[in-house]
Amino acid sequence: MARILIIEDNPDLAEGLRVNLELENHVVEVCTDGGQALINIAKLQPDLIILDVLLPNQDGFGILQKMRQNSLNIPVLMLTARGEETDKVRALRLGADDYVTKPFGLLELIARVEALLRRSGSVCAPVTGRKTIFGTVEFDPATRRVWREGELVSLTPKETNLLLVLVEKPNHVWSRQELLQKVWGHAAEVASRTVDTHIAELRRKLEIDPAMPQFIQTARSAGYWLNTDPRSSRNSP
Numbered sequence: 001m002a003r004i005l006i007i008e009d010n011p012d013l014a015e016g017l018r019v020n021l022e023l024e025n026h027v028v029e030v031c032t033d034g035g036q037a038l039i040n041i042a043k044l045q046p047d048l049i050i051l052d053v054l055l056p057n058q059d060g061f062g063i064l065q066k067m068r069q070n071s072l073n074i075p076v077l078m079l080t081a082r083g084e085e086t087d088k089v090r091a092l093r094l095g096a097d098d099y100v101t102k103p104f105g106l107l108e109l110i111a112r113v114e115a116l117l118r119r120s121g122s123v124c125a126p127v128t129g130r131k132t133i134f135g136t137v138e139f140d141p142a143t144r145r146v147w148r149e150g151e152l153v154s155l156t157p158k159e160t161n162l163l164l165v166l167v168e169k170p171n172h173v174w175s176r177q178e179l180l181q182k183v184w185g186h187a188a189e190v191a192s193r194t195v196d197t198h199i200a201e202l203r204r205k206l207e208i209d210p211a212m213p214q215f216i217q218t219a220r221s222a223g224y225w226l227n228t229d230p231r232s233s234r235n236s237p
Contacts, residue, residue, distance in 0.1 A: 001025045001026055001027065002026050002027070002046075002047040002048060002117050003026070003027045003028075003029075003044060003045065003046045003047045003048075003143075003144060004021055004026050004027070004028045004029075004046055004047065004048050004049070004050065004113070005028075005029050005030075005031060005040060005041060005044055005046035005048075005049045005050070006018060006021075006028060006029070006030045006031070006049075006050045007030075007031045007032075007034070007037050007040075007049060007050065007051045007052060007055065007060070007063065008030065008031075008032065008050065008052040008055075008079065009032045009033070009034075009052065009054075009055050009056055010052075011032065014030045014032065015030070016106075017050065017109075018030055020106060020110065021110070021113070024110060024114075027143075029044050029046070032056075033055070033056055033057055034055030034056055034057045034058030034059060034060070034062070034063060035056070035057030035058050036057075037051075037055070037058060037063045038063065038066060038067070041067070041072065041074070042154065045144070045145065045152075045154060045155065046074060047074070047075070047117060047120065047144070047157045047160075048074065048075045048076075048077065048113060048116055048117055048120070049074055049075070049076045049077070050077050050079055050113070051063060051064060051076050051077065051078055051079060051096075052078075052079045052080060053078060053079070053080035053081075053087070053091075054080065054081065060078060060080070060091075061090060061091065061094060064076055064078070064091070064094045064095060064096060065094050065095075067095070068094060068095040072156075073156055073157075073158075074156070074157065075097045075098075075116040075117070075119070075120045075157070076095070076096050076097055076098075077096070077097065077098045077099070077100060077109075077112060077113060077116060078091045078096045078098070078099045078100070079100055079102065079104075079109075080099075080100075080101060080102060081101070081102040088101075097116055097119075098112050098115075098116060100112060120157050120158070132167040132170075134215045134226070134227075134228055135208070135214060135215060136148055136149045136208075137153075137206050137215070139163060139167060141164060141167070144160050144164075146160070146163070146206070148205070148206055153205050153206065154205075155202075155205065156201075158183060158184075158198055159198055159201055159202055159205075161182075161183045162179065162183050162195075162198050162199070162202060163202060165179060165182050165183060166216065166224065166225070166226040167226060170225075170226045170227075170228040171225060171226065171227065171228060171229075172225055172226075173219040173222050173223050173224070173225045174223045174224055174225065175222060175223040176195045176196075176223055176224075178223070179195050179223070179224070180194075180195060183195075183198075195224075199216060199218075199224055202216055203216050214227065215227050215228070
C-alpha cells in the first residue's frame with residue numbers, strides 16, 4: 001500500500017485511475033487544479049504522484065520544476081496527451097521518473113506505478129501496526145504520517161521507510177548494510193554514506209537537538225538504532 005496523488009483535471013480519467021489504484025490497495029487522492037498542486041503535495045505527503053501536463057493555472061512542467069527546486073524527491077509519473085519527443089525529454093530533464101502518453105493501457109500504467117514504487121522503496125516496508133511515540137514525536141505506520149509536537153512533519157519516502165525500519169525493532173542496532181537492504185533494496189550503486197545522510201535528515205526533522213540526538217542513536221562502528229528510553233544511551237552522535 002502506498003499514498004498516491006493524482007493531479008489530473010479530467011474528472012472521468014482521474015476517477016477511473018483512483019478506483020483502479022484503490023483496487024490495488026493504495027490510498028489515492030485527486031487534485032484537479034495545477035495552482036493547488038504543491039499545497040496538496042505538502043498536505044498529503046504522497047509516495048508517488050501521477051501528474052498531467054495540461055492543467056488549469058499551472059502546467060505539470062511548472063509543478064515538477066518547483067518540486068525538484070524545493071528538493072521534493074517524490075517519484076513522478078507524467079501523464080499527457082502530447083506525444084512529441086521534445087515534451088518527453090523536457091519532462092525527464094526536469095526530473096520526471098517516467099512518462100506515459102494518452103491514450104494508455106490501464107494495466108501498463110499500473111505496472112509502471114508499481115515499478116516506480118519498488119524503485120523508490122515505498123512498498124518495501126510494512127504499513128500496518130500501532131502508532132509509535134517517542135518524546136514529542138508520534139508516528140503512524142498505517143498512514144505513514146509523522147507528527148512532532150502535534151505538527152505534521154514532511155518526510156521523503158526514503159526517510160519514512162527508514163523510520164519504519166527503525167520502529168520495527170526499537171532498541172535493535174541495524175547495520176548500514178541491513179538498512180541498505182531493507183530501504184534501498186541493496187542497490188549496489190547506493191553507498192553507505194546515503195544511510196548517514198538520511199539519518200541526519202531524520203534527526204534534523206525529529207530531534208530537539210540533532211547534534212545530541214535522544215532517540216535516533218548511533219552505535220559506534222555498528223549502525224543505528226531507535227532508543228525508546230532516552231534515559232539510556234549507547235551512542236555517539
